[in-house]
Amino acid sequence: MKTDINFTVNGEAVREAIEPRTSLADVLRDNLSLTGTHLGCEMGACGACLVLLDGAPVHACLVLAVQVAGQKIETIEGLNNSGLVADLQEQFHDRNALQCGFCTSGMLMSAHALLSQNSMPSRPEIRDALSGNYCRCTGYEAIVDAISATAERRSKIVEGVQ
Amino acid sequence: MKSPAFEYMRAESVLDAMAAYAGMDGDAVYLAGGHSVMPAMALRLQAPSLMIDLANIEALTGVSLQDGWLRIGAMTRHVQAMTNPLIATHAPLFAAAAPFVAHPAIRNRGTLGGSLAHADPASEFPAAAVAMRAELEIASQTGTRRVPADAFFRDIYETAIEPGEILQAIYVPNPVAGQMIGFDEIARRRGDYAMVGVAVQVVSVENTMTDVSIALFSVGNKPTRAVGAQAALIGRALDGASISAAQAALGDDLDPSDDPQFPASMRVHLARVLLGRVLANLKAVA
Numbered sequence: 001m002k003t004d005i006n007f008t009v010n011g012e013a014v015r016e017a018i019e020p021r022t023s024l025a026d027v028l029r030d031n032l033s034l035t036g037t038h039l040g041c042e043m044g045a046c047g048a049c050l051v052l053l054d055g056a057p058v059h060a061c062l063v064l065a066v067q068v069a070g071q072k073i074e075t076i077e078g079l080n081n082s083g084l085v086a087d088l089q090e091q092f093h094d095r096n097a098l099q100c101g102f103c104t105s106g107m108l109m110s111a112h113a114l115l116s117q118n119s120m121p122s123r124p125e126i127r128d129a130l131s132g133n134y135c136r137c138t139g140y141e142a143i144v145d146a147i148s149a150t151a152e153r154r155s156k157i158v159e160g161v162q
Numbered sequence: 163m164k165s166p167a168f169e170y171m172r173a174e175s176v177l178d179a180m181a182a183y184a185g186m187d188g189d190a191v192y193l194a195g196g197h198s199v200m201p202a203m204a205l206r207l208q209a210p211s212l213m214i215d216l217a218n219i220e221a222l223t224g225v226s227l228q229d230g231w232l233r234i235g236a237m238t239r240h241v242q243a244m245t246n247p248l249i250a251t252h253a254p255l256f257a258a259a260a261p262f263v264a265h266p267a268i269r270n271r272g273t274l275g276g277s278l279a280h281a282d283p284a285s286e287f288p289a290a291a292v293a294m295r296a297e298l299e300i301a302s303q304t305g306t307r308r309v310p311a312d313a314f315f316r317d318i319y320e321t322a323i324e325p326g327e328i329l330q331a332i333y334v335p336n337p338v339a340g341q342m343i344g345f346d347e348i349a350r351r352r353g354d355y356a357m358v359g360v361a362v363q364v365v366s367v368e369n370t371m372t373d374v375s376i377a378l379f380s381v382g383n384k385p386t387r388a389v390g391a392q393a394a395l396i397g398r399a400l401d402g403a404s405i406s407a408a409q410a411a412l413g414d415d416l417d418p419s420d421d422p423q424f425p426a427s428m429r430v431h432l433a434r435v436l437l438g439r440v441l442a443n444l445k446a447v448a
Contacts, residue, residue: 003170020167020168020170020213021165023164042163043200043201043204043205044197044200044268047265053270057266058267058271061200062197062271064193064213067193067196110267128266128352131265131352132264132267132268132353133265
């Protein structure tokens, strides 16, 4: 039986009729056409489906859409449109930190969350933060480079402002 | 794969949840963080007709000091074990174990109570609970009872929780003067289940260990208390000789089975290496 659920996606109020077994990832992709949230393993291992739930990255494949009633979701489309990750995206692009790009939305979610908490992470800290994101093109080194470079650039901007 | 269809209800109280469970004749499942049950349902290992979400139940949340114990609501998330100052001070083995549990996004959703109730023999928090001598508060339709962690874990994925009952809170005794803790694991990849892991709590007064509590994980069907290693340390100073004695005694404490990845003897060897490492690096707590 479908239930009406109200929640917020990328700042917009959404009301959807949802079957309980439907994951948040499926609602984002199928009902709202937000296909930047990718589905790989659908069991919480690959990290391609990460979204921000009330600000924290979670697996959209392991959360039921009915669970997020009243809560705020941010997808890669929201992060992209806000410009908050523009410099991260630029570094990913410049350093070839993606090949097929399937994992990139999830990587950006993890990177964004890490840099929000720790403005100058070490390389081991970056690797730890990405440990739940699979890149099957084996592009990790460039991804770590891109995140590290973004942190350095942001710190220089802050220094410049001060 | 997608989960089979089910009905969903968000319970408002523990009694409410248990009544709904009872009404389903065992064909229901409780939903805490969902990070074990959702993959199990996607794989069709579980197919309940009703999912009872515990997220709204206030009695299952909060971290507070109560009469010499730290009470941790069962729905407390892994990330809170890493950031909550009360847990860092009063249940330090949970804080030390948390960074080893899966990955950041999973720690944002997974719950301490869910991990303990699931009782995966390779998971970190059950061993930490045993080493801290935590007590688990279980709610049934007739009342609540507290079960020591040693008796709570019974077998692989099996605990003292009877069908329909709910793990309500975790109680950890307050640390005493001279208490130290250590936690570590050996895993092939960051965030994977450990090949072997160990949680240690020691009280040392005037250079003599007056209390020792050691639990290992991924070495058997449940968190395993190292009785012999504990006995080898008690009453002695923490030094190279006592650590070697504890490592030697560990062979009688563990009886892992051979598995396709490696033989039992290798697991015992790794456990000895890890125990020695953790004992040598014990950290004082407040």
